[in-house]
Amino acid sequence: MKFKVIADSCCDLNQEIKNKMEIKLVPLTIHIGDRIYTDDENLDVKELLSVMKSSEAAPQTASPSPGDFMREYEEAENIFVVTLSSMLSSTYSHAMMAKKMVLEEVGNKFIHVFDSLSASVGETLISMKIHEVLKTEQDPPKIVEKVNEYIKSMKTFFVLESLENLVKAGRISSLKGKIASLLSIKPIMRGTEKGEINMLESVRGSKKAFKRLVEVIGEQGEKLEDKILGIAHCNSFEKALKFKEEVQKRYQFKDIIIVETAGISTVYANDGGLIIAF
Missing domain, CATH: 3.30.1180.10 (Hypothetical Protein Tm841; Chain: A;domain 3)
Incomplete structure (x- = not known):
């Protein structure tokens, strides 16, 4: 695999997007009282809403570990990562830590972590933009430049x-x-x-x-x-x-x-x- 697009699980997808493009999601976790939920395809959102409503405790979220990202960085030569805004979560910094550790071991790999400056469907649009640019551009630094322009203009x-x-x-x-x-x-x-x-x-x-x-x-x-x-x-x-x-x-x-x-x-x-x- 030459190119790979990774996002954290705040990148919300529908089935049509999943069918059209490959986006690997790295899950965060959600803590409500003594309950812990992994934000993956097995999570029941309606149950989560019910538990949030009935609990006196505020829901807390936890970022994926650097190790979670490192495992996803292994497969491709060129890797593009989209994370929650660095002002909202430590996910971006963990993805960057993982990048540093992987490149210290393997030098011939391109990894870029995009700070979405957003969340949810904002991350979705950025992931889609990466796939769109990949159709006409194969040079990683140029891909980064074009996607960063998009992030800067997104609201x-x-x-x-x-x-x-x-x-x-x-x-x-x-x-x-x-x-x-x-x-x-x-x-x-x-x-x-x-x-x-x-x-x-x-x-x-x-x-x-x-x-x-x-x-x-x-x-x-x-x-x-x-x-x-x-x-x-x-x-x-x-x-x-x-x-x-x-x-x-x-x-x-x-x-x-x-x-x-x-x-x-x-x-x-x-x-x-x-x-x-x-």
């Missing part, structure tokens, strides 16, 4: 239906969480250029938040006809489909993909959450 937004996990984690006070719930406040969040998560604005009511997220695409996006819109939903396919339909009425994206959140993205988005990237 990520998401809407939360529930603030429950943020309250449990202490990021929002219990009082503020209760007030937001009573007033049906829905935060619209964004990924920054550095890969951090910031509040874009708060909207009252799910319908208004949904509409506002559609509007944000037009306000923040450029040359949409050349881009793919990625939509990730947490246990909310009908909402994602409706969002796609509303976007198609207003904008001309090159393509629109819908994926369901796996474990790590589910912890971030929680039930009913919607994540978009373009």
